[in-house]
Amino acid sequence: MIVVTGATGGLGGATVEHLLKRVPADRIGVSVRDTAKARHLADLGVRVRQGSYEDPASLRGSFAGAEQVLVVSGNDPAADIVALHRNAVEAAVAAGARRILYTSQHGAVPGNPYRPSEIHIATEAVLAASGTAWTALRNGAYGPLDQLLGPWQRTGVIAQPQDGPVPYTDRDDIAEATAALLAGERSLDGPVTLTARAAATFADLAETASALTGRTVQRVVVDDEQWAADQIASGVPEPMARLMLTWYQAARAGHFAEADPLLAELLGREPRSAADRLAAGLAA
Numbered sequence: 001m002i003v004v005t006g007a008t009g010g011l012g013g014a015t016v017e018h019l020l021k022r023v024p025a026d027r028i029g030v031s032v033r034d035t036a037k038a039r040h041l042a043d044l045g046v047r048v049r050q051g052s053y054e055d056p057a058s059l060r061g062s063f064a065g066a067e068q069v070l071v072v073s074g075n076d077p078a079a080d081i082v083a084l085h086r087n088a089v090e091a092a093v094a095a096g097a098r099r100i101l102y103t104s105q106h107g108a109v110p111g112n113p114y115r116p117s118e119i120h121i122a123t124e125a126v127l128a129a130s131g132t133a134w135t136a137l138r139n140g141a142y143g144p145l146d147q148l149l150g151p152w153q154r155t156g157v158i159a160q161p162q163d164g165p166v167p168y169t170d171r172d173d174i175a176e177a178t179a180a181l182l183a184g185e186r187s188l189d190g191p192v193t194l195t196a197r198a199a200a201t202f203a204d205l206a207e208t209a210s211a212l213t214g215r216t217v218q219r220v221v222v223d224d225e226q227w228a229a230d231q232i233a234s235g236v237p238e239p240m241a242r243l244m245l246t247w248y249q250a251a252r253a254g255h256f257a258e259a260d261p262l263l264a265e266l267l268g269r270e271p272r273s274a275a276d277r278l279a280a281g282l283a284a
């Protein structure tokens with residue numbers, strides 16, 4: 001049994017979709033907070049059980065019989081997320097899992113100012129101490145490009161803080177590679193990095209957008225404090241705006257600069273680049 005957590009979320013859900021193409025549904029289990037949201041998976045023959053990282057007793061049931069568990073990292077800024085991840089790792093070990101996969105983050109090494117890095121570094125340490133084989137998938141930035149670049153299609157301007165090179169990665173590519181690993185197509189130990197093939201800056205993406213649209217798209221660097229104030233004025237809670245600024249600080253210091261060929265190897269094809277995704281977005 002392969003148990004996937006977060007299967008009612010974006011990455012976990014897409015991973016299950018790809019896994020269903022590789023292994024029989026009765027070998028797949030999902031551990032989800034709300035089983036009603038996973039009815040479509042139950043209909044396909046996937047084992048659906050309730051499990052929440054806050055509730056170790058629930059994880060005993062949802063992880064039962066798991067040979068492998070994919071622990072999708074939590075996202076509640078108010079929670080002690082490392083403690084929640086520890087609950088998940090301990091439950092996977094107690095269930096007898098022979099490998100735990102965990103969704104870590106590209107560049108999650110000491111010194112990276114992007115704050116969630118600390119959570120991933122600490123969780124990788126929990127995995128290393130678990131006594132069970134583990135793989136930390138240090139996933140490249142896969143947020144929607146619209147969100148990242150702002151309303152450039154309307155304004156003709158990518159106006160964001162100073163950035164740096166980042167191999168923007170497609171979430172579905174990461175899901176497909178994760179499914180390949182869970183299905184046993186490759187076995188990798190410890191931290192591995194899954195990113196698109198090449199890093200791009202916002203200036204690069206402005207050039208790409210210009211070429212794709214035939215009009216000039218400009219890159220404008222916005223002062224950090226001005227950007228934070230604009231975010232807050234538009235309704236983003238200040239702690240979230242401040243957290244996102246640490247992402248720009250990390251990017252401009254080069255913490256996300258390295259692209260890794262592993263994702264392409266696992267997919268057996270080129271991962272989608274940011275330019276591919278921009279073009280697809282415009283075509284749609």
Ligand SMILES: NC(=O)c1ccc[n+]([C@@H]2O[C@H](COP(=O)([O-])OP(=O)(O)OC[C@H]3O[C@@H](n4cnc5c(N)ncnc54)[C@H](OP(=O)(O)O)[C@@H]3O)[C@@H](O)[C@H]2O)c1
Nearest residue numbers: 006008009010011033052053073074075139140141142143
């Ligand atoms: N690399 C990147 O660029 C990037 C970007 C965004 C996020 N992330 C990280 O990667 C994770 C997965 O990304 P995503 O795009 O799939 O995000 P998502 O769509 O928000 O999914 C997060 C999943 O985690 C589940 N979850 C959250 N807290 C939990 C808890 N306490 N117990 C059990 N399950 C819990 C959620 O359950 P529900 O379905 O019940 O809400 C949801 O299914 C995020 O949570 C975040 O840590 C990475």
